[in-house]
Structures are given as structure tokens and as C-alpha cells.
Amino acid sequence: MATHSAPKQPNGLDFFADAIRAALATALDLEPAVLVLERPREEAHGEFAVPCFRFAKAAACSPPQLAAKLAAELHIADVCATAIGPFLNFQIDPQRLAYVVLSSALTADFASGQQGLTTIVEFSSPNIAKPMHVGHMRTTVIGAALARIFQHLGHKVIRINHIGDWGSQFGKLVAAWQRWGSEENLQADPIAELLQLYVRFHAEEAADSSLAADAKIAFQKLESGVENETRKTWRHFTELSLREFERVYARFGITFDFVRGESWYEDKLEALSQWLDECGVTELSDGATIVNLESEGIKTPCLVKTAHGTTLYATRDLAAAKSRWEEFHFDQLLYVVGAEQTLHFQQFKAVLKRCGATWQERMEHVPFGLIRLAEGKLSTRAGRVIGLSEVLDRAVELARAAVEEKNPQLPNKEAIAEMVGVGAVVFHDLKHQRQKDVVFDWDEVLSFEGDTGPYLQYSHARCCSILRKADRALTSIDSIDLTLLEGGQELFVAMGRLPQAIRETGQKREPVLLAHALLKIASAGNAYYRENRVLGTGDLALENARLLVIQALRDTLALGLGLLGVPAPEQM
RNA sequence: GCACCCGUAGCUCAGUUGGAUAGAGCGUUGGUUUCCGAAACCAAAGGCCAGAGGUUCGAGUCCUCUCGGGUGCACCA
Missing domain, CATH: 3.40.50.620 (HUPs)
Known part of the structure; x- marks a missing residue:
């Protein structure tokens, strides 16, 4: 069974990663699949890195030598390879990076795949x-x-x-x-x-x-x-x-x-019991029907019927x-x-x-x-519970107060408060690694600042706001002069990594990966439109180019929030 | 008693399948608003990665043990 999902067309940074892997595989005479591209610690070092330690032996030279050799030999379109010690780093041409990431982010099937699983x-x-x-x-x-x-x-x-x-x-x-x-x-x-x-x-x-x-x-x-x-x-x-x-x-x-x-x-329980009997795995023990699992390394047998004949969970x-x-x-x-x-x-x-x-x-x-x-384990019997509706209600109530304070003139405030409140609760849950226990803390769940759902929603709403004020049809990316975009590298890289983040979230069944990828995108996005004013620059070509970035950012955030189940209001 | 999960900044959490100088948010301190939304941005301080061994070029990450927290282990689900 395959667990990997191949996108229809490599999009985002996958586009470059695939090219790098292919070239590297040829140079090292390996299968591309075994090559894992890492992220350099310093963002300035590039978008991808390959530590050369493990390949050095086969190449009969030291890791730094191999890195240097590969850096000199590899020729990949729009990608520049440099060696820093034993690390081979890859830098994508900024112009090309912007084009590939923006155009993929603007398609409906960004970061998707196609499989019949x-x-x-x-x-x-x-x-x-x-x-x-x-x-x-x-x-x-x-x-x-x-x-x-x-x-x-x-x-x-x-x-x-x-x-x-x-x-x-x-x-x-x-x-x-x-x-x-x-x-x-x-x-x-x-x-x-x-x-x-x-x-x-x-x-x-x-x-x-x-x-x-x-x-x-x-x-x-x-x-x-x-x-x-x-x-x-x-x-x-x-x-x-x-x-x-x-x-x-x-x-x-x-x-x-x-x-x-x-x-x-x-109505399938009787047939199941029969099937288990036919398979010869059941036996009686103290009147109950059990399946002994010691052969599978499990000491406790599985009970399939009680002594008085009723079925069980299993x-x-x-x-x-x-x-x-x-x-x-x-x-x-x-x-x-x-x-x-x-x-x-x-x-x-x-x-x-x-x-x-x-x-x-x-x-x-x-x-x-x-x-x-904080008082201990949840217990319905002991009355130590917090209802799910209660959590949502309190979050929405706080969101209502926040909207009232920050944006009292908004229409449909109630609907927005609901979206913000629910978004805060959902994101708070997905922010934690699955396996870790969570101590329920009202203050944390109801926080709307920092690494929270409302922070992501806010970034999305800001983009919507800019696009709304621009009030014009978006120009096609091919008619835009991307050389006008000077900053934004960090944002493009963050957006470009979304396909990988989504893939890994699926593979590891770990939504926190997507949650963090989105936080990175939002943070880079906030910095971007702070430093690169979109409207009112007096330069229409520049405005259109930056508007395209904002559109791509909005679409990307909307996609990610949608996948997590965090509503994305256009105003808040 | 046995088994599994967890232990990273004061607090809440990330950490790219073993790689470069361990990163965010909250909180603290300081700064940013005649300018597309300050639920924002910028900066500072803050770390013996629970502890001890081991594996190797290299360990927060893998192995062993110890400590601390959680969960499960026959007629509940």
C-alpha cells in the first residue's frame, strides 16, 4: 500500500525539490526516493540542504570534498548549489521561486494529490x-x-x-x-x-x-x-x-x-461469532468466550462474549x-x-x-x-466535566466582546464571533502534538493573540481587506513583472512548503505539522504587507504585482484553515 | 508487578525521521500607528533539552538504566 501522495504536478517547492533530487540521484547513482532534502538551519543558506556524510564513503572522499564536488558539478535549472563544509545547500532563483510558488498557490488544487486510495x-x-x-x-x-x-x-x-x-x-x-x-x-x-x-x-x-x-x-x-x-x-x-x-x-x-x-x-454479531469459531481461535475461560493472544505477544486475552452471553466492545x-x-x-x-x-x-x-x-x-x-x-482526570460520573458546547459558548462570547471592541461597525458581528470563537477552540486543539496529554486551561483556549486560530484568521482577513480595497480584477501572473517584487522571499518559501507539510500531516497523522506551517506563513505574511505596502504607491505595475502576492497568501491561508477546520472570515 | 505514552525557556508548545550556532507564542522589558486593520510588527532578556551511561564522524532525536508525570492490564466502553 502506498502512503505517498503524488501531486498532479509538483507544486510549491516540490517543483524544485524534485529537480534537485533527480540531479543528485544521477550524480550519486542512487534512487531519488532515498534522498531526503532537509532545511538549512540558516534561511540565508538556501531552501534545501543535503548533508553529505552518508554519501561520502561510497564516493571515496570526505564529506566536505563531496559537497564541494557536487556543488561544482550539479547543473539544475534555476537552482544554485553551494557547499558549506559538509553541507550541500541549494538556493532557488528568487524570480523563479516567486513565479512557481505564486502560480501554484493561485490554483485550486494547490498542495493536492491524485490517488485512488x-x-x-x-x-x-x-x-x-x-x-x-x-x-x-x-x-x-x-x-x-x-x-x-x-x-x-x-x-x-x-x-x-x-x-x-x-x-x-x-x-x-x-x-x-x-x-x-x-x-x-x-x-x-x-x-x-x-x-x-x-x-x-x-x-x-x-x-x-x-x-x-x-x-x-x-x-x-x-x-x-x-x-x-x-x-x-x-x-x-x-x-x-x-x-x-x-x-x-x-x-x-x-x-x-x-x-x-x-x-x-x-445483526452481524452472530455471524462474527461463528466466523471466530470457524477460524478456531475461540475458547472458553471462566464461562466467557475469549481469544488467546499469547502467540501474538499479548498477554491479556480478548474477550468476545461474557459468561452470560452478551457481546462486548471488542x-x-x-x-x-x-x-x-x-x-x-x-x-x-x-x-x-x-x-x-x-x-x-x-x-x-x-x-x-x-x-x-x-x-x-x-x-x-x-x-x-x-x-x-487541573483538578484531575475528566469524569462524567464525578461531575468533573466541561461540556463542549460550554467551551464553544465561552469562546464565542469572548470573541463577541473582541469584535465589539475592535470593530464595532462590522455587519453580521454575531456570525463573525461564532467563527472566531470556534476557530480559536479548534486551532488550540490542533496546536498540540497528538500523543501529548493536554491540561485544559481556559485562559489558553480563549486566547486570541500569538500562535492562535484568530491570529491566522486575522492575517487572512487583512488580505481580504486589501483585496477588497483594491477593488480590481486580478491581472494574470504572466502579465505581471515579478522583478518588481523585491522582498517576500521568506513568505514564498513558507507558502511553497505547504504541499510538503500537508503530505506529512497525512503520513504522520499529525495535524500540528500543518498548524505550524500555517503559523509560519501568516507570520511571514504579516511581515510582508507591513514592509511592502500594496495600495497607494502610485506605481500600478508594482501594486498589481504585490496584489498578486496578497491574493496567493489569502488563498493559501484559506486552504490551510479550511483543512484544519478553522473558519476563515473575510472581516473580523 | 508488567506494558505503553510523555519529560525541551518562568508558562504553553515546535524541533524537518541522527546533521550546521536548540526555535515560536504567552509572560517580562523596550520600541513601532498623521501610512492598505495594533487580534499586528520589530527588538532584548530567558536553555546542563529530567538525570546517568552507551552507540558514532555527529544525539533533544536511537539503545540501557534511574527519577518524575500520565495511561492501560478479563466479562465497562
Whole structure:
């Protein structure tokens, strides 16, 4: 399975990187693919660097000698090679760099690719009957960003929301509902009522053993497949919850191709059990059905059925995986799920491996670190939660105040505040490396200055503002005199690196790479239009040239923000 | 007890698959607005990359151990 995405035409700095790699490969008699172009530490040294240490031995000379030799021998169009010690640096002709980067940035498929790969991203996956809290933020935001990025890279992307709508917890919920439920409260605020029931169940469970027994029976009734009162209640809860989730997704601008709860795979569970038996991997242990995984180096066996015959999380995930494979024949299936479930994914992949399902290699757990509060781990039961809507509301509220203060004359301030607030929250999440735990800090999430979503949005809005004031049709790049552009090198390089950043974001499943590439672009952009005034210079040719840069910058920021899921208002 | 993840500036984080003098933001200090938007820009100060060994031309990055934080380890999801 290929993981690299080749753009239709090398764009941005890839255009030069490919040429450099090809020339270097010929000179060193190597495959271009093995040559990794690095970035010189000093920007003044050029756009690309190749340390010559590893090639020196084969060339029978010292690294500095090799670097010097290659610098003298290589002839690459519009690229100048120089040696500094053992480092071979490449500088792109500024004129040519500006042309290539600007023209690629102005095309709709900038930094895209074309591949027929099918990528499934499973993300968000909240549990019915509980509110979405900050803990759901990471999977939702990271998953949605990865999905958009793979789509941009040319994959056929299938987004699946694997709603937690099945399992013994619903037996508990139904049992609690039958004892204490109030239809009136449920209508008024469904999630709050369901949450209250859930919390109460756990509070009273220890003192009243009949509760757990009732819950067990309720789930058995649910799993029996027979239409009954229990099932009706469960379906009602599900519908109410989904409606709540939809509201949050709408604010994030997220849609799914399939909202398939665990229950969707209900009728596939029996066949799955049979399949596991046929594969000869199941065995009984203390009454439960398990798959021993010691042969795969995993000590804990995978439980696929409880002693009282009900299915488990792993059972349903196995059924889901198999069903997806049969339906989509995916090239990759990414599970954007918290790192605390690493063992679960190792186990259930190992089960499939034991069954001879080679396609399990295409499945990948994309783990992320926990969001914790300063007071400790999030806990729905303990009431230690911050609702996702609450976070968004507070961010929007602050954004509203900021807009009111900085730009009171704007029309549709409310819509802009929503975009800024949501953008701040989303970007804050994507700014962190996936695997690291995040301590939730209101001040940080709600900050609009520095390395933040609103900073990127501001840069974008500034470009929009300049273009709006110029109020003219953009001249074609080929009729523009790019020699008039003196500065901007840093900006062009930053923009030119976007294709690589997007590619790597996909390969490493790490949105922080794109986030940082965008910050660099915005920062270089802010410096650019500060130093190079666009309008009112009295030189029309110069204005048009700079306007083109602003247009390319705006398009690039809009592209990147769109991929991350940060809204890009034209004014703010 | 075993396994996995994390430890970089006062704080929050990057660090180009092992390369050149470790970079941003916040905060601190100082500067920039008769000029396309100051949610911005410019500059200064701030580091024994948790600690100790090892691997090699070269280590924040790889290996081993120690310390500190987090997570998981059979009928929850």
C-alpha cells in the first residue's frame, strides 16, 4: 500500500525539490526516493540542504570534498548549489521561486494529490445519553482535520461516527429510567436527564444490588433482538442524543458519511461469532468466550462474549471492522481514538491476524493524549466535566466582546464571533502534538493573540481587506513583472512548503505539522504587507504585482484553515 | 508487578525521521500607528533539552538504566 501522495504536478517547492533530487540521484547513482532534502538551519543558506556524510564513503572522499564536488558539478535549472563544509545547500532563483510558488498557490488544487486510495476515518464517536465534553474534542477535531487532508490529497474518504449506543451501559440506563425517569425532564433537557440517571445509577449501585441485576436483564432484552419496551426506550434516547450531537457538529462544520452506532452491527454479531469459531481461535475461560493472544505477544486475552452471553466492545468492533472491509475494501482505516485504548486496538487487530485477515494491517489506531483538568482526570460520573458546547459558548462570547471592541461597525458581528470563537477552540486543539496529554486551561483556549486560530484568521482577513480595497480584477501572473517584487522571499518559501507539510500531516497523522506551517506563513505574511505596502504607491505595475502576492497568501491561508477546520472570515 | 505514552525557556508548545550556532507564542522589558486593520510588527532578556551511561564522524532525536508525570492490564466502553 502506498502512503505517498503524488501531486498532479509538483507544486510549491516540490517543483524544485524534485529537480534537485533527480540531479543528485544521477550524480550519486542512487534512487531519488532515498534522498531526503532537509532545511538549512540558516534561511540565508538556501531552501534545501543535503548533508553529505552518508554519501561520502561510497564516493571515496570526505564529506566536505563531496559537497564541494557536487556543488561544482550539479547543473539544475534555476537552482544554485553551494557547499558549506559538509553541507550541500541549494538556493532557488528568487524570480523563479516567486513565479512557481505564486502560480501554484493561485490554483485550486494547490498542495493536492491524485490517488485512488480509499481511507476510512473513524472519529468523534461519543456515547449516547451523555453530553459531549472537552474529552471528545480531540477525536472530533483531529479526525475531521485528517479526513479533510486525505480528501485534499486525493483519497476517497469515508467518515464514520461510531456512536457508542450499545452495551451494558444502556441496560443500566434503562434500569435507571424505569425506576426514576421523568418524561417531563427528558423533554425539557434530554441529555441532562439521561446524565442524571446515569450518575444516580452509579451512586446507588453499590447499596442496592437489584440495580445491577436489573441492568443486566435490560441489556439482555436489548440484545435479544426482539422489539419490546426496552428497545423502544433505548431508541428514544438515541434519537434525542443524536439531535444534541448534531448541534455541536454543525458548529464545527463537520459532517459524516455514516453515523453508525455500535448497534448498526447488531445483526452481524452472530455471524462474527461463528466466523471466530470457524477460524478456531475461540475458547472458553471462566464461562466467557475469549481469544488467546499469547502467540501474538499479548498477554491479556480478548474477550468476545461474557459468561452470560452478551457481546462486548471488542466483539462489536470486530464485527464493525469486518463489515467495513467487506463493504469498502479500504486501503486504510484510521481509528482516531484516545491512547488509553491502545491495548484494545492491539488486541482486536491481533484477533483478526489470528483469523488470517491480512487486511487488518490496513487498520491503524491513531491515538491521542488525554485532556485533563487541573483538578484531575475528566469524569462524567464525578461531575468533573466541561461540556463542549460550554467551551464553544465561552469562546464565542469572548470573541463577541473582541469584535465589539475592535470593530464595532462590522455587519453580521454575531456570525463573525461564532467563527472566531470556534476557530480559536479548534486551532488550540490542533496546536498540540497528538500523543501529548493536554491540561485544559481556559485562559489558553480563549486566547486570541500569538500562535492562535484568530491570529491566522486575522492575517487572512487583512488580505481580504486589501483585496477588497483594491477593488480590481486580478491581472494574470504572466502579465505581471515579478522583478518588481523585491522582498517576500521568506513568505514564498513558507507558502511553497505547504504541499510538503500537508503530505506529512497525512503520513504522520499529525495535524500540528500543518498548524505550524500555517503559523509560519501568516507570520511571514504579516511581515510582508507591513514592509511592502500594496495600495497607494502610485506605481500600478508594482501594486498589481504585490496584489498578486496578497491574493496567493489569502488563498493559501484559506486552504490551510479550511483543512484544519478553522473558519476563515473575510472581516473580523 | 508488567506494558505503553510523555519529560525541551518562568508558562504553553515546535524541533524537518541522527546533521550546521536548540526555535515560536504567552509572560517580562523596550520600541513601532498623521501610512492598505495594533487580534499586528520589530527588538532584548530567558536553555546542563529530567538525570546517568552507551552507540558514532555527529544525539533533544536511537539503545540501557534511574527519577518524575500520565495511561492501560478479563466479562465497562
